[in-house]
Amino acid sequence: MTQPEPNDLNRREFLSRTVLAGAAAMLAACGGSGPTGVTNGPASITVTLSDFPALGVVGGIAAVGTVRTSPVAVVRTGATSYLALSRVCTHQACIINVVSNGFACPCHGSTYNSQGGVTNGPAPQALARLTATLSADSLTLTIS
Numbered sequence: 719m720t721q722p723e724p725n726d727l728n729r730r731e732f733l734s735r736t737v738l739a740g741a742a743a744m745l746a747a748c749g750g751s752g753p754t755g756v757t758n759g760p761a762s763i764t765v766t767l768s769d770f771p772a773l774g775v776v777g778g779i780a781a782v783g784t785v786r787t788s789p790v791a792v793v794r795t796g797a798t799s800y801l802a803l804s805r806v807c808t809h810q811a812c813i814i815n816v817v818s819n820g821f822a823c824p825c826h827g828s829t830y831n832s833q834g835g836v837t838n839g840p841a842p843q844a845l846a847r848l849t850a851t852l853s854a855d856s857l858t859l860t861i862s
């Protein structure tokens with residue numbers, strides 16, 4: 719049985735480290751990911767409101783897609799007004815769920831009202847708001 723030469727060990731170690739570094743670089747180049755593994759989305763999305771029946775009434779809430787690293791929910795706040803909120807919990811970045819009167823985090827129990835305000839911690843602050851622009855014909859909403 720032959721013992722590996724010191725140079726062989728160095729070569730193996732070098733190759734191992736090179737492969738690991740290459741894999742890390744490839745993952746970083748793939749666009750990375752957002753909170754809790756959310757894949758990066760586009761800088762803005764346009765949603766057709768009729769695709770989300772919950773938004774047919776004032777007070778309705780619907781999860782509509784992902785903008786950058788944030789899954790987004792839209793709240794209908796009036797006849798022609800909407801609020802777009804990030805669904806990333808402000809505690810430790812879990813993705814919150816839409817519930818009947820707002821949002822609930824499955825990780826540690828934080829809850830938010832339909833305006834994004836914290837109604838039960840440990841979340842330290844309100845949900846982030848995004849810009850929501852209603853089209854002239856009121857059929858689509860662009861969120862950025």
Ligand code: FES
Nearest residue numbers: 807809810823826
């Ligand atoms: S991550 Fe939402 S309550 Fe902790």
